[in-house]
Amino acid sequence: MANSPLDSQHTSVSASITLAVLHAASRMGLVRSQLMSECGLSDNQLSDPDARVPFSTQERLWQALSRMPHGEPGLALGSNLAPGPFSVLGYLLQSSPTLGDALAAGLRYQRLVGEGGEVQLREQGDELQLLYRPLHPDLPATRTRVLALMACWVQMFQPLLNEWQLLRAQFVHAQPADLQAYQAVFACPLQFAATDYGLVLPRYLADAPLIQANPPLQNLLRQHAEALLARLPSAGLSARVVALLGEQLARGEPDRAELARHLHLSERTLQRRLADEGCNYQQLLNDTRRQLAEYHLNSGKLPAAEIALLLGYSEPSVFFRAFRQWTGLTPGEYRSRQQPD
Known part of the structure; x- marks a missing residue:
């Protein structure tokens, strides 16, 4: 699973x-x-x-x-x-x-x-x-x-x-x-x-x-x-950003300014506080997209072009290039390796 x-x-x-x-x-x-x-x-x-x-x-x-x-x-x-x-x-x-x-x-x-x-x-x-x-x-x-x-x-x-x-x-x-x-x-x-x-x-x-x-x-x-x-630990800003990115990706390309407004922060403050946690917005966006991409490819149901849309990419080719940079494989090659013969 x-x-x-x-x-x-x-x-x-x-x-x-x-x-x-x-x-x-x-x-x-x-x-x-x-x-x-x-x-x-x-x-x-x-x-x-x-x-x-x-x-x-x-x-x-x-x-x-x-x-x-x-x-x-x-x-x-x-x-x-x-x-x-x-x-x-x-x-x-x-x-x-x-x-x-x-x-x-x-x-x-x-x-x-x-x-x-x-x-x-x-x-x-x-x-x-x-x-x-x-x-x-x-x-x-x-x-x-x-x-x-x-x-x-x-x-x-x-x-x-x-x-x-x-x-x-x-x-x-x-x-x-x-x-x-x-x-x-x-x-x-x-x-x-x-x-x-x-x-x-x-x-x-x-x-x-x-x-x-x-x-x-x-x-x-x-x-x-x-x-x-x-007693509950405070949710880190990076965790809240990841959750919001998951929402935004379903609607298209994420908007950093909109995300900052949702968190009641300026974009500059958002960048500074993420840096304090050892990460940045683009890194979280890339990690979120990669994890979602791998999940959907592992499930074996959606075509790669539809996965690209779910990840907020305007063109499948942009997703294919990004995925090759992450894994060294095309989405099709990755899926074939994950699924049993």
């Missing part, structure tokens, strides 16, 4: 959510020990629910789960995920006074669950948009992971509100042939080929009280969450 590209020593997820995913898979008839062996997980890594698991390890778990014989394995898994095993953050959300308070806590403490993407909350007109931008958006396992997360959001919040309503659910991938699983989970209009994954609710629901609101308990949980957050 090919390892996921763009792995970073700074990127991790909680052991509690990894346990929750394994429990959900077990309820669906999969063998837990086999899954753990396939993705390199040990019982020691999961003994403390507040411990951290490398994101690359959990991503291998999602790769295994994406091969389940279901039309949309992510929706099936997400419907079996229980919010309780998410440790402190799950209970913190459920004890919040209102949905708006719960979503604000989710934004503040999202790193406690994992660093596999970024949750954003937008208010636009009469809409409240809960969006998710995953790390490594082009990997096949990402679709399974994000659909499981979205289904879990619905499973978590729907019982806590008397007036739960979704205006729409939106997905980055193209519309599948069978929508039955989507309609069963979300029960709302569906939008595919969207810019972001997300759930869209009426804006007034931000003030809706939650049935299990418990302010004293929430205060205790918030203190514990702050302590856990303080």
